[in-house]
Amino acid sequence: MSEWLSSLSTDYANQIEMSLRLCAATIAGMAIGINRDIHDKPIGMRTLGLVSLGSAIVILAGSVYEGTHFGQDAVSRVIQGIMTGLGFLGAGAVLRAPDKMEVHGLTTAATVWIAAGLGVAAGLGAWFVTIAGTVVTLLVLTLGKSLEDMLTRLFSSGDKPGGE
Template structure:
């Protein structure tokens, strides 16, 4: 059984890490921000914590909760993926990935997997901060096929 101080720590950590990811998305003017990603991480952590609660839940409940959270979050992420008017460019993929990642890191907080939380948070911060610059450096703009959906020219 998880004691209350540990549960509060896990939930608070999830909300804080979600907020940090949201700050990056908000600073870049993306559709999700601090509130959305904090809630995604907090809800994911809560779902995992509840699956560990000693209320007679079966032993494999945690894996089913994780599977359910990831499925549900996939639908939320799909809602931010948009095609431009021309129909050949897709936008919102990084935001959708950030939503999905935030759910995962929230679940890690819920499980109390602190080394994983810290490592993942540092890595995603680096990716979000430096990824676009690295992409511009390594992929020439004239050869870049900007997130084109399959089957488009």
């Protein structure tokens, strides 16, 4: 068994490292988001987890591509343009009621941005980053709300308006 694990870690060391980086980025963003949830801010755990994951995907995708005929500086400028443009598109998904402090669509905006990051990764041929990033994104979107609610209840001081 240990021989198999040793072989696996040697053969797939880069993929294991990238998976850890993607997960660490997601956890870091989610940790900040828990704080925002506890303080009733409009941006939360899932949104910041996705933004952090998207950033990691773009960085990893830009560092592992091979076989393209463009220079690294040209690819970098294209990535910057895509991510900036998609940020504006994502901003269009955010809705705010003019008379209230309610914001809707932040997670949707983050998913627009992360989809761009996944597209960049796929376009660069960073297949593992694309697949791993997609899996982690789906986990955050699927399990994130339940985890977010549980952690908010756990760490909340109970002094929120509304009697909690």
